[in-house]
Amino acid sequence: MAIFALAAPLFAAGKKENKVSVTFHMETEATDNPKMIFPQLANGQTRYFRRASEININDIESFSAFPSEVGEDYGVVFKLKRNAANRLNALSNANQGRWMISQVNGRVVDGIIIDKAVDDGFIVIWKGVTLEDTKLLDKELPRMDAKGKKREEKKK
DSSP: OHHHHHHHHHHHTTSOOOSSOEEEEEEEOTTSOTTSEEEEEETTEEEEEESSOSEEGGGEEEEEEEEOSSSSSEEEEEEEOHHHHHHHHHHHHHTTTSEEEEEETTEEEEEEEOOSOOOSSEEEEEEEEOHHHHHHHHHHSOBBOTTSOBOOOOOO
16 A cells, blocks of 8 residues: 555646646536535526536636626637537537536636537636736647637747
């Protein structure tokens, strides 16, 4: 058993630790396992969301930030990797009429009602992202150009 205890840190050391957290959580039923859900006020009503995220920072290929329309914060559009885009398409198709909330660095920043299948591979946080959050995103992910493609880094 001592061998396993010593070996565990070696495997964990190879993982990249993200400086920023971005997660998207699907609405679920209040009757689900209380350890697997959390309550959140959405549109004036308490709703319940899965603790396990449906989409996270590891599913994102690139991003673009924009000034939000509700204050001095930002919104962000994310281009998802192909497998995550397929997962979002299936999720959004199966969960129309339900809420999905987004968290940045552990705080809820926005929520949307799914009204149709999302089949273009993009997911948006419309508000609540700070300038500091966008700076942290810049350290983790490439920016995309106006057409939604990853910008190539200029070599010096």
